[in-house]
Amino acid sequence: xxxxxxxxxxxxxxxxxxxxxxxxxxxxxxxxxxxxxxxxxxxxxxxxxxxxxxxxxxxxxxxxxxxxxxxxxxxxxxxxxxxxxxxxxxxxxxxxxxxxxxxxxxxxxxxxxxxxxxxxxxxxxxxxxxxxxxxxxxxxxxxxxxxxxxx
Amino acid sequence: xxxxxxxxxxxxxxxxxxxxxxxxxxxxxxxxxxxxxxxxxxxxxxxxxxxxxxxxxxxxxxxxxxxxxxxxxxxxxxxxxxxxxxxxxxxxxxxxxxxxxxxxxxxxxxxxxxxxxxxxxxxxxxxxxxxxxxxxxxxxxxxxxxxxxxxxxxxxxxxxxxxxxxxxxxxxxxxxxxxxxxxxxxxxxxxxxxxxxxxxxxxxxxxxxxxxxxxxxxxxxxxxxxxxxxxxxxxxxxxxxxxxxxxxxxxxxxxxxxxxxxxxxxxxxxxxxxxxxxxxxxxxxxxxxxxxxxxxxxxxxxxxxxxxxxxxxxxxxxxxxxxxxxxxxxxxxxxxxxxxxxxxxxxxxxxxxxxxxxxxxxxxxxxxxxxxxxxxxxxxxxxxxxxxxxxxxxxxxxxxxxxxxxxxxxx
Ligand code: SF4
Ligand code: SF4
Numbered sequence: 092x093x094x095x096x097x098x099x100x101x102x103x104x105x106x107x108x109x110x111x112x113x114x115x116x117x118x119x120x121x122x123x124x125x126x127x128x129x130x131x132x133x134x135x136x137x138x139x140x141x142x143x144x145x146x147x148x149x150x151x152x153x154x155x156x157x158x159x160x161x162x163x164x165x166x167x168x169x170x171x172x173x174x175x176x177x178x179x180x181x182x183x184x185x186x187x188x189x190x191x192x193x194x195x196x197x198x199x200x201x202x203x204x205x206x207x208x209x210x211x212x213x214x215x216x217x218x219x220x221x222x223x224x225x226x227x228x229x230x231x232x233x234x235x236x237x238x239x240x241x242x
Numbered sequence: 243x244x245x246x247x248x249x250x251x252x253x254x255x256x257x258x259x260x261x262x263x264x265x266x267x268x269x270x271x272x273x274x275x276x277x278x279x280x281x282x283x284x285x286x287x288x289x290x291x292x293x294x295x296x297x298x299x300x301x302x303x304x305x306x307x308x309x310x311x312x313x314x315x316x317x318x319x320x321x322x323x324x325x326x327x328x329x330x331x332x333x334x335x336x337x338x339x340x341x342x343x344x345x346x347x348x349x350x351x352x353x354x355x356x357x358x359x360x361x362x363x364x365x366x367x368x369x370x371x372x373x374x375x376x377x378x379x380x381x382x383x384x385x386x387x388x389x390x391x392x393x394x395x396x397x398x399x400x401x402x403x404x405x406x407x408x409x410x411x412x413x414x415x416x417x418x419x420x421x422x423x424x425x426x427x428x429x430x431x432x433x434x435x436x437x438x439x440x441x442x443x444x445x446x447x448x449x450x451x452x453x454x455x456x457x458x459x460x461x462x463x464x465x466x467x468x469x470x471x472x473x474x475x476x477x478x479x480x481x482x483x484x485x486x487x488x489x490x491x492x493x494x495x496x497x498x499x500x501x502x503x504x505x506x507x508x509x510x511x512x513x514x515x516x517x518x519x520x521x522x523x524x525x526x527x528x529x530x531x532x533x534x535x536x537x538x539x540x541x542x543x544x545x546x547x548x549x550x551x552x553x554x555x556x557x558x559x560x561x562x563x564x565x566x567x568x569x570x571x572x573x574x575x576x577x578x579x580x581x582x583x584x585x586x587x588x589x590x591x592x593x594x595x596x597x598x599x600x601x602x603x604x605x606x607x608x609x610x611x612x613x614x615x616x617x618x619x620x621x622x623x624x625x626x627x628x629x630x631x632x633x634x635x636x637x638x639x640x641x642x643x644x645x646x647x648x649x650x651x652x653x
Contacts, residue, residue: 115468116468117467117468117469117471117472117475118472118475120465120468120469120472122347122408122472122476123345123346123347123348123408123446123457123469123473124345124346124458124459124461124465124469125346125347125446125455125456125457125459126455126456126459127453127454127455127456128454128455128456129453129454132452132453133451133452133453133454134451134452136454149456149459150456
């Protein structure tokens with residue numbers, strides 16, 4: 092099962108696609124559209140885990156693009172070998188990996204491109220695409236068996 | 243610290259050398275450049291100054307002008323004082339990135355040695371590239387000779403880097419006529435020049451790891467309009483700051499610059515409006531005509547092409563009877579771009595002078611004092627008749643039959 096604790100971060104995906112934050116006038120927008128990534132002093136922030144970082148309101152971390160997705164990847168921890176292939180290949184940094192352990196998918200930023208499924212080397216794959224509305228346990232209960240090699 | 247460079251009180255420099263000396267004195271941190279005639283010596287000289295220890299800077303060699311301006315955008319966002327130079331096709335290739343620089347509010351200084359745009363291929367000067375950049379959100383200053391190319395390059399750093407401005411600045415000079423003709427230039431002493439420009443104070447520099455920032459964010463219809471409005475406001479608000487910098491420059495150099503330079507306009511009846519080296523030719527013609535024929539001729543020159551000094555142009559010209567606006571760029575199926583802007587400024591005056599448009603000097607074709615006099619005399623004829631007696635748009639100095647377009651209903 093995915094690590095749902097990692098998903099439950101106050102700051103993540105707080106801004107939806109359409110909602111926007113409070114509407115500012117032209118005189119209030121930042122000059123040059125140069126946006127601070129973090130609140131306050133960010134010295135050494137690269138060494139902190141994502142859920143401990145003080146992402147600013149302007150950071151794309153706080154905006155969700157989930158509605159761009161048609162199908163979602165589902166992760167099965169029982170088959171995964173923590174090879175980190177999916178983490179390397181995901182174009183949106185939406186694979187949640189901690190200390191070289193694959194822990195789940197950040198559904199606020201995953202766009203459903205299926206690259207992670209494509210590169211997963213296990214048999215059966217540890218990531219598979221399901222309909223956006225399939226509940227996690229239902230998807231996991233449908234997981235395929237290991238395929239025998241054809242002779 | 244950098245080596246001392248020996249400077250005389252008076253030097254014999256061409257416009258390219260003059261501009262490169264300004265880069266040396268401003269101790270530019272990064273120049274990313276690709277060579278293009280006639281601007282090449284500016285960055286070449288910068289490379290020499292770095293190699294010989296006169297600047298603690300970085301010369302970045304790139305594969306095109308697109309990459310050159312991209313490198314400048316990166317270096318400027320990183321927090322350095324940045325400059326480069328270009329001309330013509332190179333300028334055109336930079337065009338996309340010019341908008342990035344101004345939109346991100348990066349105070350890059352670009353020395354543009356104006357040259358015609360192909361086709362046909364031509365290395366000589368006209369203002370096609372200057373006009374190509376006119377909507378790019380850069381401040382555009384125009385030097386009429388080598389001394390001014392040097393002076394305005396120093397002013398450009400001061401203007402662009404002002405924290406209330408934070409915009410990139412182009413300094414234009416005419417290809418070959420200014421860039422390759424040696425003239426007397428009176429430089430400032432290194433310390434005086436550096437003190438005038440001041441230390442670079444970056445805003446939102448990317449190399450500040452305690453406050454990482456995003457450059458080049460996407461906004462779509464949610465915020466694009468607001469950001470462009472803010473950018474335009476900054477450009478418009480730079481006008482008094484440009485005046486301030488010019489006033490400060492006069493204090494250290496004794497040389498006074500204005501966003502609109504007028505010559506003999508106090509009592510002028512007819513006027514030429516021009517840019518670049520043509521201004522000096524027109525001034526000589528105006529002076530001689532006054533002495534020879536008593537024609538009250540004056541010259542209005544635009545020093546600051548962007549932000550366009552709409553009100554100053556109007557004030558300078560509202561009392562003349564007839565105005566010739568000289569466009570050194572192919573009009574591309576319309577009245578000249580410069581004509582349109584000057585006419586717009588005059589349209590709001592009570593006494594709307596008669597305005598005609600001369601297309602001249604394309605691809606380095608000479609513009610002579612005799613030709614300027616001819617244009618003045620034609621203006622005088624319009625003024626006396628009370629209407630425009632010729633085509634409103636004329637090609638001046640073109641071989642073959644005369645070429646002109648549009649007439650007033652009255653004519
Ligand atoms: S579907 Fe695409 S975006 Fe989503 S986790 Fe997989 S690779 Fe990343
Ligand atoms: S690619 Fe597959 S096996 Fe490798 S870490 Fe990702 S889910 Fe696990």
